[in-house]
Amino acid sequence: MNGTLVFALLFWIFAWGLNAWLVKQRPKNLALARLIGIAVPVLFGITLLVIWECVVRGFAIPTILLPPPSMIGARILSSTPILWADFQQTFLKSVITGYVAGCGLGFVVAILIDRSPFLQKGLLPIGNFVSALPVVGVAPIMVMWFGFDWPSKVAVVVIMTFFPMLVNTVQGLSASSHMERDLMRTYAAGWGQTLVKLRLPAAWPFIFNALKINSTLALIGAIVAEFFGTPIVGMGFRISTEVGRSNVDMVWAEIAVAAVAGSVFYGLVALGERAVTFWHPSVRGGRA
Amino acid sequence: MTSLFRDRILPVLTVIAAILVLWHVAVVYLNAPFVRDQAARAGETVTLSQLVERSFAQERPVLPAPHQILAELWDTTVNKAVTSKRSLVYHAWVTLSATLAGFGMGTVLGIALAIGIVHSRAMDRSLMPWVIASQTIPILAIAPMIIVVLNSIGISGLMPKALISTYLSFFPIVVGMVKGLRSPDVLLIDLMHTYHASPAQTFWKLRWPASMPYLFTSLKVAIAISLVGAIVGELPTGAVAGLGARLLSGSYYGQTIQIWAALFMAAGLAAVLVSIVGFAHHRVLKRMGVKP
Numbered sequence: 085m086n087g088t089l090v091f092a093l094l095f096w097i098f099a100w101g102l103n104a105w106l107v108k109q110r111p112k113n114l115a116l117a118r119l120i121g122i123a124v125p126v127l128f129g130i131t132l133l134v135i136w137e138c139v140v141r142g143f144a145i146p147t148i149l150l151p152p153p154s155m156i157g158a159r160i161l162s163s164t165p166i167l168w169a170d171f172q173q174t175f176l177k178s179v180i181t182g183y184v185a186g187c188g189l190g191f192v193v194a195i196l197i198d199r200s201p202f203l204q205k206g207l208l209p210i211g212n213f214v215s216a217l218p219v220v221g222v223a224p225i226m227v228m229w230f231g232f233d234w235p236s237k238v239a240v241v242v243i244m245t246f247f248p249m250l251v252n253t254v255q256g257l258s259a260s261s262h263m264e265r266d267l268m269r270t271y272a273a274g275w276g277q278t279l280v281k282l283r284l285p286a287a288w289p290f291i292f293n294a295l296k297i298n299s300t301l302a303l304i305g306a307i308v309a310e311f312f313g314t315p316i317v318g319m320g321f322r323i324s325t326e327v328g329r330s331n332v333d334m335v336w337a338e339i340a341v342a343a344v345a346g347s348v349f350y351g352l353v354a355l356g357e358r359a360v361t362f363w364h365p366s367v368r369g370g371r372a
Numbered sequence: 373m374t375s376l377f378r379d380r381i382l383p384v385l386t387v388i389a390a391i392l393v394l395w396h397v398a399v400v401y402l403n404a405p406f407v408r409d410q411a412a413r414a415g416e417t418v419t420l421s422q423l424v425e426r427s428f429a430q431e432r433p434v435l436p437a438p439h440q441i442l443a444e445l446w447d448t449t450v451n452k453a454v455t456s457k458r459s460l461v462y463h464a465w466v467t468l469s470a471t472l473a474g475f476g477m478g479t480v481l482g483i484a485l486a487i488g489i490v491h492s493r494a495m496d497r498s499l500m501p502w503v504i505a506s507q508t509i510p511i512l513a514i515a516p517m518i519i520v521v522l523n524s525i526g527i528s529g530l531m532p533k534a535l536i537s538t539y540l541s542f543f544p545i546v547v548g549m550v551k552g553l554r555s556p557d558v559l560l561i562d563l564m565h566t567y568h569a570s571p572a573q574t575f576w577k578l579r580w581p582a583s584m585p586y587l588f589t590s591l592k593v594a595i596a597i598s599l600v601g602a603i604v605g606e607l608p609t610g611a612v613a614g615l616g617a618r619l620l621s622g623s624y625y626g627q628t629i630q631i632w633a634a635l636f637m638a639a640g641l642a643a644v645l646v647s648i649v650g651f652a653h654h655r656v657l658k659r660m661g662v663k664p
Contacts, residue, residue, distance in 0.1 A: 104494045125502060132502075149521050206383030216596040217642050218603050221615075221635045224623030229434065311607050312623050327520050335517055 092138030099131040151333045156340060159333040166322070167341050174319040175345050177234040178306040182241025187298055189242065190249025191291070198257055199275070211251040219244045223309040232313045240309040245298040252294035256287025289364050292357040299349045303342065395438060402434040403427035436629045444633040464637050466614040470530050470602040471645070474537020475595050481538065482545025482594070483587075489546070490553040490579070491571070503546055506539075515605050533605035533614075537598035544593040552586025553579045584660065588653035595645045603638060615641075 103124055111117050133153045139145070140152040147155060160167065197203040223240050230236035260283050268278045310320025319338055326334040400423070407426045411418045418426070428437045436444075445460065452459035485503070489496045519532040556578050564574045606616030615634050622631035 100494075107494050125500075128499070128502060149524065202383050203387070204383075205379060206385075206387035209380075209384050210387055213643065216592070216646050217639045218596075218600040220600060220604060221619055221631075221638055224619050224631050225628070225635075227623065228626070228628065308604055308607070312620070323514075323517070327517060332517070332521075339514055339517070 086142055088138040089142035092135045092142065095134050095138075096131055099127055103127055148330055148332050151336055155333050156336040159337040160340060163334065163337065167337060169317050170319045170322050170338065171341055171345065173234065173315075173317045174237070174306050174310065175303075178237035178309075178318075179241060179302045179349075181234075182238040182306065183245055183298060183302040185238065186242035186245030186302070187249045187295060190246045190294070191253050193246075194250050194253035194257065195279075197254070198279075204254055208251060208254060211247045211254075214247045215251060219247075220305060220308045223305070224312045227309060227312045232315055236313075237306045237309040241302045241305045244301045244305040248297050248301070249291075249294045252290045253287060256290030257283050259283075259290060260286040288361045289357075292353065292361065295353050296350060296357070299353050300346060303346050303349070307342070392438065395435075399433070399435050399437045400424055400427050403430055406430065406434070432626050432628055434628070436632050440629055441632045441636055444629045445636060448633060460618070460633065460637050463614050463618050463634070464641060467599070467602050467606065467616065467638075468641060470533035470605065470614070471537055471595070471599045471641075473530060473534035474601060475541050475598040477534065478538040478541030478594060478598060479545055479591065482542040482590075483549055485542070485546045486549030486553060487575075489550050500550075503543065506543070515601075515607070519605065533602050536605040537601035540601040541594035541598040544590045544597065545587070548586045548590030548593075549583055552583025555586065556582045581660065584656060585653075588649065588656065591649050592646055592653070595649055596642055599638065599642050599645065 106120050106124055106127075109120060111120065136150075137152045137154060140147075140150055197207060220240070222243055223236075226236045226239040226243075230239050257279075264282055264286075265278065268282050273281070307320035307323075310318045311324055314321040319342055322338050323335050326332075326338070404423055404427050407418060407423055407430075427433070428440075430436075433440070448458065448460040452461075485499070489499060515536050518536060522532040522535070560578060560582075561574065564578055569577070603614070603616040603619070606612070606614035607620055615638050618634035619631055622628070622634065
């Protein structure tokens with residue numbers, strides 16, 4: 085056992101002890117409690133990085149298999165322009181456009197079939213079924229139809245995000261109880277008023293559930309679609325070519341960007357959920 | 373019986389029929405330019421009926437007609453020997469074995485993590501955010517990496533794909549099982565306390581049975597997603613075997629019918645797997661005395 089490994093072990097024990105101690109604290113101060121809530125997972129993450137770095141150095145693992153975090157960090161700093169171009173191509177163009185279009189389409193169709201129970205009964209089982217299918221498989225077909233550039237990725241993302249949104253919105257629209265709907269009737273509220281004032285608010289938790297699921301699906305769809313053909317820019321393209329050229333640190337840098345982008349995206353949706361469904365028990369209780 | 377037909381079967385059949393009609397219209401619309409182009413080259417004019425007929429029978433259509441896909445499926449499953457590399461059954465089996473291996477490992481890992489999270493506060497607070505964060509990393513982006521790295525240390529074939537499936541499938545199980553293991557009422561846990569039950573007894577007699585509905589709901593999601601993982605895991609291996617490889621080679625050579633047949637096979641596989649889990653769900657809940 086050499087020095088770095090011993091250090092990793094000591095650091096791990098220390099961090100674990102600190103975390104165990106932090107978890108037991110019950111501060112009266114609300115801000116302090118929130119700080120601890122953030123500090124615990126952050127400490128865990130730092131521990132992981134330190135152990136990773138030390139294990140790679142301690143066991144002298146070839147960097148081609150697993151580069152240490154410091155090397156990945158240096159790579160991110162040194163090739164920011166490439167990473168930014170890939171990010172623009174994959175995330176800003178494909179993912180965001182497809183996500184908005186797919187979720188919007190699912191929502192609109194759900195509202196349209198809302199007045200026809202027959203269509204709902206027909207579409208729901210099929211929507212549920214399609215949600216369980218490996219929809220990413222349509223990627224090669226979309227690349228053939230819409231070309232190599234970002235429109236084909238948008239098409240894949242739209243197809244992947246449409247059905248979860250449709251199913252969840254339809255379920256959410258029927259979430260309000262009979263009593264509440266009867267109350268709206270006694271107020272002589274029309275279909276539109278009932279929709280806006282009662283049924284949409286009741287549906288928000290379901291809709292946000294779909295938005296969260298779709299935020300990760302969209303990124304996956306766009307990246308996988310790039311494996312089937314792409315111009316010479318994009319995260320999926322960069323990953324598959326740099327693996328071929330054994331530039332593993334570049335691949336990991338791309339993965340780090342994807343992870344941060346995905347987390348921020350998810351976090352934004354979750355923040356939106358907190359703002360819109362502030363009345364829901366799961367938010368009021370302080371546990372989202 | 374009639375109400376079952378009216379409320380469930382009829383609407384679904386109507387929608388499917390509508391999709392098929394739209395599909396056929398789309399086939400003519402999308403394939404017609406090629407037919408017209410060919411006719412113009414040959415110097416002949418096509419009538420409408422010829423146009424329709426030819427757009428349904430192209431070698432490499434933009435959108436194949438359903439009967440072409442069915443014919444391809446029949447040809448590659450029944451008419452080829454199962455061991456042949458041209459048999460779709462062979463490719464489906466390759467994908468299925470990776471799916472099941474990954475699903476099994478993901479289930480075990482997910483349940484183990486959930487038990488840890490439920491029983492240790494430190495694990496709950498430090499691990500749970502990272503379990504969630506791990507899913508925002510698009511694993512499918514890492515798939516080529518994992519396969520290349522594992523290949524270079526001598527692990528190849530089934531395992532790398534199964535690991536990708538594991539990574540994708542453990543998450544829904546952790547989330548579902550944490551919820552399920554915590555689902556017993558405080559009153560019930562207090563009751564176990566008054567019986568002087570040990571943590572192990574509380575677990576086996578109360579928490580574990582209470583978590584079953586949650587487990588099966590998660591299992592359905594997990595098996596669907598591990599199939600996706602296995603298919604995508606086959607893409608970067610350079611199209612050796614499996615449904616993903618069929619998709620990739622189909623897209624290289626412009627064999628649209630082959631792509632669609634592989635897609636239909638994958639869809640069928642997903643449907644069978646999910647319904648097996650659904651059947652197990654039904655049986656277990658029935659044995660536990662839950663009224664349907």
